[in-house]
Each structure stands twice: as structure tokens, then as C-alpha cells.
Amino acid sequence: MARTAEKLDEKIRARNIRIILDVATDVFSRKGFDGTRIAEIAELAELPKANIYYYFSSKEEIYSAIIARLISGWDDALANIRADREPAEAFRDYIRAKLDYTARHPRESRLFASEIIQGARFLSLKDRRHMQKATDERAAVIEGWIAQGRMAAVDPRHLFIMLWAATQFYSDFEPLACDALNRKKLTAKDFDAAAETIVRTILGGIILPPPSR
Structure with missing residues (x-):
């Protein structure tokens, strides 16, 4: 019985944290950090305000958790760049994974972009060092x-900057992407076309043709 209750508590905890982060992401992406209130997050999450503070000690901690979740998603995409792979396949999979993530999580992407534009006030030193280390490791592979x-x-490093810019643009600046494509809203087909275009362009510039015999 005790184990069953413990598993139930863990399930409820995971569900509530997921709800809080999802709601907070929406509010932060619309109102920014300064314009967001814990009370509003609680109301939209349909949880007592005390429950929010039970899981997170502050608004800053919620914000940091959202950024950490985003960085984790980027890490998963970046894991495609491995020394044991063929470069063309690795870059193709990385670009598609990055675009897929930004298509599924546009609010997180815009929130991060806004955070950087505002001077990275809440991007922790730990997160920055983690991203630098990840870049160093993948740069070494290349x-x-x-x-x-x-x-x-x-x-x-310039190659990664180019890839980040290309893959993030579709969510961070969606209205501009829609105007360029004559769309009211981006679709899955648009992201597929973006992936194919970026892949062909990048691979055409960095992958060497086989040596002539």
C-alpha cells in the first residue's frame, strides 16, 4: 500500500509540474518575465497558489526550469553529431530534429529568444557553461x-550559429516566415520543406565529393 501511494504521489507530482510549466511557458512567452505573476499561473493551471510554491520556490525557478527543458531538447537533437557517424547523415538528422523540436515547442523557442534579446538575465551560468561545453564537444567532432x-x-562554431539561426527562425519569427511563404500559419509541410532546403544547402557546401579515380 505504501509503495502504491508513493507511486501515486510521484504521478501527481509529475502531472502538476508538467501543467505548471506548460501554463507558465504560455504566459511567459506572451507577457515576458516581468509581466508574469504566480497568481495568474496558478489560476490558468487550476491549482491553488500554494501548490505552485510547493513545487517551485519562486517565479525565477519556474522560468529556469522552462529554459532547462528547452536546452535538454536541443541536447537530444545535437546528439546526432557523433564521431561514429557519416557527416552527411549526422547533419541531416540534426537539422530535422532541431526543426521538429522548434515546430513542436514554438513558445519555448520564442521565450528563449526573448530572454537572450533582453540580455540573458535569467540564463544561469550553469546553463551557459553546459551549452558552451556541448558546442565544444560537437565542434571537436566536426x-x-x-x-x-x-x-x-x-x-x-560559425556553422553551428548558421544552423541555429536557420532552424530557430521558423518559430522565433513565424510572422515573417509566413509572409515570405504566403501563409497564414506554418504547417508540417512547411517545416518539411524547410528541413529539405536547409539540408541540401548545408550539405552542398560542406560535404566533399568522392575522390575521382
């Missing part, structure tokens, strides 16, 4: 491919 003659000699 440098290895270049040294092996498996791809063109490009600056790995």
Missing part, C-alpha cells in the same frame, strides 16, 4: 571529420 577529409574545412 574538426575530426575535417581532419579526416570527410567534409570541407569550415569553422565549426
Whole structure:
């Protein structure tokens, strides 16, 4: 009975945290950090305000948890860049995974963009170091491919900046993307077309043709 109750408590906790973060993401993305109130998050989550503070000590902690969740999603996409893979396949999968994530989580993407534009006030030093370390590790993989003659000699960090910009644009600046594509709203087909275009463009510039015999 005790184990059953414990599992039920864990399930309720996980559900409530998910609800709080989902609601908070929506409010933060619309109103920004300063314009968001715990009371509003509680009301929209249909939870007592005390419950919010039971799971999170402050508005800053909720905000940081949302950013951490986003970074974790990006890490999953970045995991495609591995030394044991063929560069073309690795970049293709990374680009598609990144676009898929931003298509499924546009609010988180816009929230992060807003956070950076406002000076990264709440992006913790731990998160920044984590992102730098992840970039360093994947840049080393690309440098290895270049040294092996498996791809063109490009600056790995500038390449990542280019890929981040291309994949994030569709959510961060959706109205502009819609205008460019003559759409009222982006669809799954638009994201598929974006992935194919980015993949072809990037691979055409960095993957070397096979040596002639």
C-alpha cells in the first residue's frame, strides 16, 4: 500500500509540474518575465497558489526550469553529431530534429529568444557553461571529420550559429516566415520543406565529393 501511494504521489507530482510549466511557458512567452505573476499561473493551471510554491520556490525557478527543458531538447537533437557517424547523415538528422523540436515547442523557442534579446538575465551560468561545453564537444567532432577529409574545412562554431539561426527562425519569427511563404500559419509541410532546403544547402557546401579515380 505504501509503495502504491508513493507511486501515486510521484504521478501527481509529475502531472502538476508538467501543467505548471506548460501554463507558465504560455504566459511567459506572451507577457515576458516581468509581466508574469504566480497568481495568474496558478489560476490558468487550476491549482491553488500554494501548490505552485510547493513545487517551485519562486517565479525565477519556474522560468529556469522552462529554459532547462528547452536546452535538454536541443541536447537530444545535437546528439546526432557523433564521431561514429557519416557527416552527411549526422547533419541531416540534426537539422530535422532541431526543426521538429522548434515546430513542436514554438513558445519555448520564442521565450528563449526573448530572454537572450533582453540580455540573458535569467540564463544561469550553469546553463551557459553546459551549452558552451556541448558546442565544444560537437565542434571537436566536426574538426575530426575535417581532419579526416570527410567534409570541407569550415569553422565549426560559425556553422553551428548558421544552423541555429536557420532552424530557430521558423518559430522565433513565424510572422515573417509566413509572409515570405504566403501563409497564414506554418504547417508540417512547411517545416518539411524547410528541413529539405536547409539540408541540401548545408550539405552542398560542406560535404566533399568522392575522390575521382
